[in-house]
Amino acid sequence: MSKEITITRPDDWHLHLRDGAMLQGVLPETARHFARAIIMPNLVPPVVTGDQAAAYRDRILAALPKGMAFEPLMTLYLTEGTDPADVAAAAASGLVKAVKLYPAGATTNSHSGVRDLDKVMPVLEKMAEIGLPLCTHGEVTTPEVDIFDREAVFIDTVLAPLRRRLPELRVVMEHITTEEGVAYAAEGGPNLGATITTHHLIINRNHILVGGIKPHYYCLPVAKRERHRQALRRAATSGNPAYFLGTDSAPHVDALKEHACGCAGCFTATNTMALLAHVFEEENALDRLESFASLNGPTFYRLPVNSGQMRLVKHEQPQVFPAKIFTEAGPVTVFDPGFAVQWSVEA
Template identity: 40%
Template sequence: MAGFDFATVETIELTGVFDAHVHLRDGEMAELVVPTVREGGVNQVYVMPNLVPPITTVEQCLAYRERLRAIEPNVDYLMSLYLHESMTPETIVEAKKAGVWGVKSYPAGVTTNSSSGVVDYESFYPIFAEMERQDLVLNLHGEVPSTPSHAPITSSSSDRAVTVLNAEPAFLPTLAKLHSRFPNLRIILEHCSTAAAVAAVRSCGPTVAATITAHHLSLIIDDWAGDPHCFCKPVAKTPEDRDALLRAVVTSEGKFFLGTDSAPHDVRKKRGEDRVAAGVFTQGWAVGYVLDALAKGVERGVVAKEKVTREVLEGFLGKWGRAFYKVQEPRGETVVFTRGKARVGEVVRREGLGVEVVPFRRGEVTWGVEWK
């Protein structure tokens, strides 16, 4: 199958996109961002559970789904639970019966709303064993918490200081251990940001896959170091890591697929409270960002033009994620993306709401979206 020539192609028609990792928040923020799902060409999403308080019970999960459906009924919401010490194997059985699709693990304190997260994975082995039996997906935020600045730095590789730059590589032995202990448990390493993570996922069996965000396909360290609206967890890394992600998209073979990790923060809180909140908002233009990143990758010689085929785009943007989750395209829809027909807003706002969000690549031109 011939690849797309981004120098000449004007439109690309695809099936409705599946975004396998979104943060839709709740309350006014959900009212603001949930409509941007379809605006971005997506009709099916896997929803993160790190609300405040986190979604730890099936009852909370189903109620949250109904609130999202009330805002935008033309999106299929796949729901997840937050891995928490209050969970039991019976929770997993109940979740399976109720149509919940997975459980998200956050290392304690590593990112937004993760203070109730995991300290010791082995204590959750009975939960993982039941998830394996029930065929639920384990979603891993693949980082370890950073070493406090006052802690001594040792020469031991196993005790080396952890920063935002090596927090993901430091987690990869945990991925390997979990896969070895539960070989039939479907595991997704979320939002890969390093070449090491790509290699680690490839080294695992078919029950392990990974998501790649739209923003990690273009960002590097220098971008977020100067712009809080490009700061996320895991942080973008080196040019070599970014290029490894681009190559993973076009050589995925089903192991890598889109999970935007689109994470909105109110503009007043993004760099407020003496800290920068982790999260990049990409939802309304995410597919355009992916197409733009691939076009630049071809231009720079990182990926070969003939590798960016319709099969690859439909795979990365929907087919491969749906296959891993064992779900179908929900609405039989197609969407047309047209070069240069959209301009990213300076801010996302809606009348009557008291929150606003600054999107990724604000003010720039990207691909427009039209549903058919």
């Protein structure tokens, strides 16, 4: 016998679409299931100004296949030259929903990011004044800090001091990966939220390293120990409104993943909702999937909940998902959870 659940149509609160041929190839994979998504601005060159965000939004909408409904929620890339007045104007127009903080060198296309937080305080103060969220890639990049400790050190040395300095600033801890991240978000109050990715609920660092290096499991922040994965599962399935879905689905062509210096990112847009149904069922929390995927994010971003619905069905037999998405930029490997999945999105 099959089982099914119906939830409010979900949103993705952290998404990479890239640009050009890659954008055209991967956008349908998100738009098929998600009504809206927070679009990451780390293009080359980055999306820094309101005019650049408007132009990027136009390119996204132009790439949307006919008959699909999808709203890109735009963000600005925070640099040490960002103009507070431009940020405020872009937010006031309704175009920009957040500003993204990349510590310089933290991840893909982050070389234009922030090195000295004091230099962006005028922007952050303006954001706190107008209620515009700051999305953080929460890792330090100092060479002496181990890559598996970068998130915890960021919380202690950057995020906590910033929030003490600007308590009214609304912050999203994006793609948390540690027990420390889970605990800090739980105690942060209404001005703090945290996104959790699909792949960090499924893989730990063994999946990347045991039996040979698996480049398609390599992401940043890198997957951590099993105890951290379990903490993320407890958080995502808890119903706590501090946690919501941000897939961080990040397409790279296979040639750049399967490489001597492979790119970081897991492409999960195609099968995220089926995988989440599997995870939430394993945790006896299917009744909380809607909160995580569809309700908590809009509440934090002060946006209306979607009016549409999604039906997820569990079948007797495992479902088949494409191994790759073929784009004009090149093939992109779809995240493989490593286990059979019986769930699918039916409507």
